Amino acid sequence: MNPTTIKTTCPYCGVGCGIEATLIDSEKHIVNIKGDAQHPANFGRLCSKGATLGDTVGLENRLLQPEIDGQTVDWDSALAYVAERFSAIIAEHGSDAVGFYVSGQLLTEDYYVANKLMKGFIGSANIDTNSRLCMSSAVVGYKRAFGADAVPCSYEDLEQAELIVLVGSNAAWCHPIAFQRIRRAKESNPSLKIVVIDPRATSTCDIADLHLSIKPGMDALLFNGLLAYLAETGSVDRDFIDRHCRDFVPALAAAQGSALDFDELAAACGLAAHDLAQFFAWFAKLKKVVTVYSQGINQSSSGSDKCNAIINCHLAGGKIGKAGSGPFSLTGQPNAMGGREVGGLANMLAAHMDLENPLHVDRVGRFWGSDRVANRQGLKAVELFDAVADGRVKAIWIIATNPVVSMPDADKIKRALQQCELVVVSDCIANTDTMAFAHVKLPATGWSEKDGTVTNLERRISRQRPLFAPSGQARPDWWIVCRIAQRMGFAGFNYRNSAEIFREHAALSGFENDSEHGIRDFDISAFAGIDQAQFDALPPIQWPVTARAMHGTARLFTDGRFYTEHGKACFVPINPRAPFHATDADYPFTLNTGRLRDQWHTMTRTALAAKLNSHKPEPTVEIHPADALRLGFRQHGLAKLTTRWGDMLARVDIAVSQQPGSLFVPMHWTEQLSSRGRVGALVNPVVDPLSGQPESKQTPVRIEIWQPR
């Protein structure tokens, strides 16, 4: 018999590569992985992480049985216990006394029902996601400019551009297959210009015509300067601005107000004036420009403003809604976008509707058959754990994420969970740092067992299909949420499979669609009648997907109409702000955190692949040679890093890629994997006031040679 081959989607980054998995031995979980040549995200290519997925699907480190207080129990007991405890706490303290903290690893169907339970029936908006840490500033940027959280571009725009600007993005390591598409575009079109704006000289710079090693935190100032330059040099598209935009004049005034003399601007950004001039000239002259941005922009106390400073320049040049043009944020996780669609953030409702809009609340309430729909924003990630710490939130359910490692001020998360009345953790992994604090452990299915959909960073919905039957007593996340919802006495959760949830989610996206376009910002109503066989065979497709766009939509705003009430895009006046905490004599360096090429998040899966561990086997701190020399550090010596929030040890890696005065530490290591500490404990918890996204790229830090006692 020929082995079975199943098409599914990579569970790591937001590129969303298609995979063909050929089952060799289902009992032993042996599978061959290769890229799906037909998938439009990757056309058969996979990066190191995707290619080694077969090494990560065994049963080692899996949670396979429900547990209460360390005792194995059956599902009936676990579900009844969680439902009773949540119900009792809500009855005594109100619906805002509970919270869910979920994950961009969840399928859209899991996200949908978790959001429906919390916002629709418990009646609180206290559900937030670890995607808050990676892309919530981009969401604010899009909503302020376009009236909706809608990524305008597709990967094919990268291949049609004349200039690609990568700002705050090490795509070569963090979105490798998207980066490979850029590299190939450059190889086949040598006139394509690539500009990388990043304090670090990352691997992404390997293909750059120009690397602007910007001073950390100066991005909004730089893009304000670009806007002023475009106006001064007559490089704005007046016709586009007049017909399709609002508020150009105040945005330009703000840009001119913050703008310095050109040489002063270059100096403030830490750049050579001729390099800055070259970038501005290319942006002004070339018609097809894509600006790719990621965590270096988003993870900032002014991340939302940085996003809008970039978008302003695209609107000014009319560089949007056209082939090869647009502001293109890269989401980090496989389904951060799916979570945005169903409202898996504390400040969104569902189907991109708003909590503060009574019409939206009424519409969703009638659709769900509930009169308890939340009508005000809930607690965003950092606020949510603050509320756990001070006892306002008495029960927290953490689903598929590891906040004890990944949140800023991560030791505070430990203390919060230690004194919380009820901590429920559902995960496929048994031994995460967070699981150690769980009163109740609920075993969830892993990637190779999941069945549903994810949406990648270019709005493309793809199927994740199961390769194996669930292991042990593991159950899908949607199943666990729905069974607990039913035991809490709520109707509307009797789904039998993920296809039924997807159908409902699609129907809600088009329910009472009253937009002038006939297409709401997020609308996949064409799938509202999809049957099981169609769901099983669903090909990758980009939303919106409606009766008028049955094959999906590659590019948004091609008609110059936006999702605002007036149909016009909005310029946003930007007043640049420095990072919230400045360096000083006690903490003289700037700590930057981020991803490595071969690891994913808190390494619960990638650490299982020996090949991936060989890239960087332990936590390191990158430091510039001049700083290392001045402070007496030797390559591979041990350093102690200290901030106002915590400390850790790391192996010294002297790197010319690092700017003097700044340090880089990877985000991945946990206490399970390294006794030297985790970088999350060092990161300041300051957030962007609009997006709630933490400033994970700029924490003042001290570094010393570590002397064992």
Ligand code: SF4
């Ligand atoms: Fe997976 Fe991202 Fe690599 Fe594609 S680029 S194989 S989605 S980790």
